[in-house]
Amino acid sequence: MNAQWDAGIYARQSPYLERYVQIGVASGRVLSVSFPETPEEDAEDDHPLLDRIEAYLEGETDDFDDLDVAMTMATDHRKVLEAVRTIPYAESVTVRALAGMVPDFDPDSEDDGILIRTALDENPTPLVVPDHRVSDGPSAAPPPVEQRLRSLEGL
CATH class of the missing domain: 1.10.10.10 (Winged helix-like DNA-binding domain superfamily/Winged helix DNA-binding domain)
Incomplete structure (x- = not known):
């Protein structure tokens, strides 16, 4: 569904969380979500998922259940x-x-x-x-x- 996403690391500061929201994506899949105080040096801040997370953190209901999440674990x-x-x-x-x-x-x-x-x-x-x-x-x-x-x- 999200194959148009460019692979990479993206981060945006969240005033609500008082830290960054950082995501890793590849092949249209969400690989990671973290909340560092300082983002990765090469993280970009423009990504549609960060827009959705920002709206969620501002009170918009979102289950994120339509996202393709990489489940590479046991x-x-x-x-x-x-x-x-x-x-x-x-x-x-x-x-x-x-x-x-x-x-x-x-x-x-x-x-x-x-x-x-x-x-x-x-x-x-x-x-x-x-x-x-x-x-x-x-x-x-x-x-x-x-x-x-x-x-x-x-x-």
Whole structure:
């Protein structure tokens, strides 16, 4: 869907987050989302996804569910993050509830709970894969960013 995107690193300062939003894209896919205090030296600031993220951070509802996200990780982690992508804007679930959304996972399994928490913590694309919507799980975003994203969505 986003094949027109030029590969590269893009970053834009967010007044709401009080830091930069930096994205990595290639072949029309989102590879990474991060929130550095200083962006990569060669990062450009003009990208349609940064426009959407900026609008989201200004209060526009967006699930980013139409984006093609590179899910190049272990299969179990990919299953978890794919389930996280289905959590609607302004809704949250617990790790246990998320386990019930992941094929072949058991909400009562301690091992599956650990696997879910690890997948959330290692999420390469927080915000686009909205790990901040898992109320009792870690987020790959820095804690101040996670709290602002949760606040923005009323969670």
